[in-house]
Amino acid sequence: MAEFPIACNLQGDYGFKVIVVDEDDTIADVIQKTSDQLVGVLVAPFPPDTVLKARIHGAEEPLDDDVTLKGANILQMAALDIYAEG
Amino acid sequence: MAVNVQGMKTWSKLAKNKRRPSEYEIVTTNLQTRNRHRDQAYELSPAPDLAMNEWYRKNVFDSPLQHEDWEEFRDPDQLIYRVYTRTQDVQESYVDGLLDDHNEIDHDAGLKPEWLDVLEHLYTPRRYLQTALQMGAAYLLQIVPASTLTAAAGFQEGDEFRWLQRIAYRTRELQTAHPERGFAIKERERWEKHEALQGLRELMELMLATYDWGEAFTALNLVAKPAADETMRELGSTARHYDDHLLAALVDNQMRDCDRSRRWSTALVEFCAGHGDNKSVIQGWIDKWMPLAEKAIITYCAALPESEGVADTAIERLHAYHRSLSISA
């Protein structure tokens, strides 16, 4: 267990939020943690068939949902965009 | 509809005081941010990465002069800006009146050549001395560890600037009355070269190059400034013998501002003398700076006409001032 903070910007939110994650969390876990904390708080619920993806801020391609943060080499205070696919 | 709101009688920081706070305390205390963290006077990289934080660590936090809370210092005059401007406006009106009256009666035309020599060499070059005092006070206000001290030093700086301008004013008048002399032309040369002024100049330059806040305060407010002021007092006193009643009156008025500096300086010494080694620290600095100050007084006063005993009187006044401070045995 190694917890650390990263910064996530969920689609629709006005800025980045600092989310506490674990190096063994998958990208899907991070997306879930972020949307759990911000959907219905600063961002309206997404349409039911929305698929949320994460990418390193500034990157073109999404990260693989099943990869762990450790595996993706996502370190302390990295910034991720979480956006609706399509 | 609005949220229930409570008031407070006074600032929380002053609530423990028994007496109701004065306007001075209300508007002058507790405003200093640079005295909170030893390594990080300023909200940037700490010392030693940021040179300025290193400067304040060395010259303020690690000064030999120590106190657990400098923000508890109070100016005995409780001087605030709006009272300062009101007071000085009254004094400047008085000085305007003096200048006006004396100009009306052609005062400068009637001054004796012997006295004009004194004015050229020992009076008008003092605008450089005033500049040094102005700069010294400016250093104090930016380095002192309490907002009450910044205010006191700030008003002192204003006073020095006041007299810088008054000397400039008189220099122009004297030049107009005596264009054949060196007024308004030779002051810098005299400040740099005239024997009688070199003691004062040396004292001022070394004071200006002193950066530990405690020593800078001692060197300026307890030694160099009072020494310079005593030479001014003697000049004013001598002026009476040469019918220069204008200069005598101007000097008397200047001494009011000098006394203000001494009052808050005395209070600062009293405030911290009982803590740690401060008493011996301050005395040590006074002992270090006095030889230069005495030399400055002696060389200046020696150039005054009928100067016998004058330097001794001035030096004795300086000693008396030191005896009045809380550091004396």
Place this chain on the structure above:
Amino acid sequence: MALLKMEEWYDLARETNWTPSYASEEELYPETMSEDFGIPLNVWETFDEPYKVSYRDYVRAQRDKDVAAYSVKAALARAEFFKNASPHWKALLALHFSAVCWAEFHSASCFGRMTRFGRAPGMRNMATFGTLDEIRHGQIQIYFAYEFLKHDAVFDWCHKSSKTENWIIISLRHALDDIAHTRDGTTAGVMLNMGLEQSFTNLQFVALSADAAKCGDHSFATMLQSIQTDEARHAQIGEPLVRILCENGRKKEAQQMVDISFWRMWKQFSALSGIGMDYYTPLEHRENSLKEFMEEWVIGQFGRTVEAMGLALPWYWDYLKHDIATFHHAQQIGVYVYRATQWWRPIASVSPAEREWLEEKYPGWNDTFGKCWDVVTENIRNGHYDKTVPAPPPLICNMCHLEVSGVAGGEWQPVDYHVDLDGRRYHFCCEPCKWIFELEPARYKGHRSIIDRAFDGTIGPELDDFLNYMGQSEPERGVCGYDYQWIDGYDTPVAAE
């Protein structure tokens, strides 16, 4: 009257440089404090201040200014006004006074730096007035704030805010310490006067005084105007300094000073004045929007001043035009939703009528920032107040120490810049903030933002720890200034379910 005219003797009081011989130049002008940029002394001596005033005239004029401000009649009018003031106006007053009182007083020391370590005699003298002015500005504003204290304990922060680690105070200290307090005397003069006073104080003081007058707070308006006339006088130090630098091969340095300080202060004023003008000023009293004021006074007027001095417009000028329509809107959301981290009572100020005004002044506002407010409003309507507070904290810019924000809602645009240095990641809200960091990393790299401290063990893990660290005891934690009774308009309480 046989007194001399000022012009007859004024120059003599500026002939005050001499050649030292008992202490060296280096000893008298140490590097940390002083920089002559290789420009000879006789050139510094050409510094010519446009507005000349004698000490004699200064004390007379300043005494007169204070008579009106401190009159008993004015004090009574203020007390009456405050009692009836809306939560809007109270929030504005609390925010303004808590920030400016110590900041103004603190500036006295910057002018002290100029007097002691500047090379130009004219500048020394003008900076002496600057020191006195800033003591005035600190004291008069604290005096006004004190009168409100008996009605509202929030004003205690006017006296004590500078001593705290509150995130907004950290932001303001970082900016002011950077431009005004940790530079050599000449650079500090250019940065304070050009980057803050000439460029922005109009924004806070002139605009605010117009709004105050409309609100009926006349003595506040008069006091602010009198401060602004002081500013105009001592801010004039900047231009002659820039001219001397430009004319002596130091144009690049002067440009950089203006570029750095302007941006640092823009960020501060976008939060202080942006929230003040577009949200806290009651709708019926608003004159210009922040964007309109910036376009006319800053992008327009100040931009022309910069060019007239021989400098170029800062490289980020186009980005500024975008920032004035976005940044403060994002900050306002954060200030409200994280209201416990504020010492005053923040207001949302997005009732239907206010949203209409925002849409008019910032076309697209409802579809962007308005979308976040839609969610907040809905939660309030349903009585889910706890859902109006996000659990995770915001990312903070390591330069301006405000939130790293972009565009929200339908035109969502995540914005973040970073630098990795010595194993640490630094975040920035924009390119200019990052650029400033990269110019002089040693100056900034050792500092930790409030968020860095939240996660490096400096602050305990609970919200309570965070708020206590920031100096906020229980009653000092912000709540909605209208107790949520604003979503359908201020005269329309929220209907019970």
